[in-house]
Amino acid sequence: MGDTTGPPEPTLEEQIAAYQREYSDLDPQVEQIVSALGRLNRRMNVAYGRQSAQLNMSNADWEVVKALVLSGPPYQLGPGDLAKRLGLTPAAMTHRIDRMVAEGLVTRDRDEQNRVRVIVELTDEGRQKWLRSMSLASAFEEDLLQDLTPGERSILGGMLTRLLRRVEETQPDAGGRLSDLD
Structure with missing residues (x-):
């Protein structure tokens, strides 16, 4: 069997550069935030999945x-x-x-x-x-946030909560199939 891992995922910088090359109106600052959040979410889900598997x-x-x-x-x-x-x-x-x-x-x-x-x-x-x-999960999350001061954690938590509220207010179906299940 051959190597099935494939090429490594581009860095955020490489991804943003490729997007800018293809779409000149891209705001690199916005893309950095959104792409970092997406990658972080994906990696956290993998870690949580491993933890759940440990518990069958x-x-x-x-x-x-x-x-x-x-x-x-x-x-x-x-x-x-x-x-x-x-x-x-x-x-x-x-x-x-x-x-x-x-x-x-x-x-x-x-x-x-x-x-x-x-x-x-x-x-x-x-x-x-x-x-x-x-x-x-608590041990994993503490490790994840170890480089942030309590003040930085508070600021980040507040900012992410504001982003979440914005999505929930403007994309009411973003949480899943809610309205069509009545």
């Missing part, structure tokens, strides 16, 4: 567990609510829940007050895996 949990499982934790005790949501929060179709959510029930991360039961309604609940095992994943 997929990124998809982690997203469901996170949604349940964010819902607060007793860590329950309906499958439709989970699908909306994750931007999934109901069928895709059902498949994910089936797998997670088999893995012992969640339970799925009928609501005792409304037998038509189904409730997905985080198990103790699911919560323990989430806590271990948070511990791994």
Whole structure:
């Protein structure tokens, strides 16, 4: 078998130079920020994926567990609510829940007050895996930000939050399929 790694990814500077060559109206400062954020996001997702794999949990499982934790005790949501929060179709959510029930991360039961309604609940095992994943993620994130002072972290956090708000306000569908799942 030959080398399947391919050529290395261009540096940000090389990428921006190539873009400017092809598109003269490019603002290199904007492109540097956006490209750096994109690459950072991709690399962080790979790192989080490795951490989840250590816990025998997929990124998809982690997203469901996170949604349940964010819902607060007793860590329950309906499958439709989970699908909306994750931007999934109901069928895709059902498949994910089936797998997670088999893995012992969640339970799925009928609501005792409304037998038509189904409730997905985080198990103790699911919560323990989430806590271990948070511990791994916290160590990775501290290492990632080690070269920034507390003041720089605060400024960066504020700036990124402003960018996020801008995208959320101007691109309401950027979080996934939300409006068409009602």
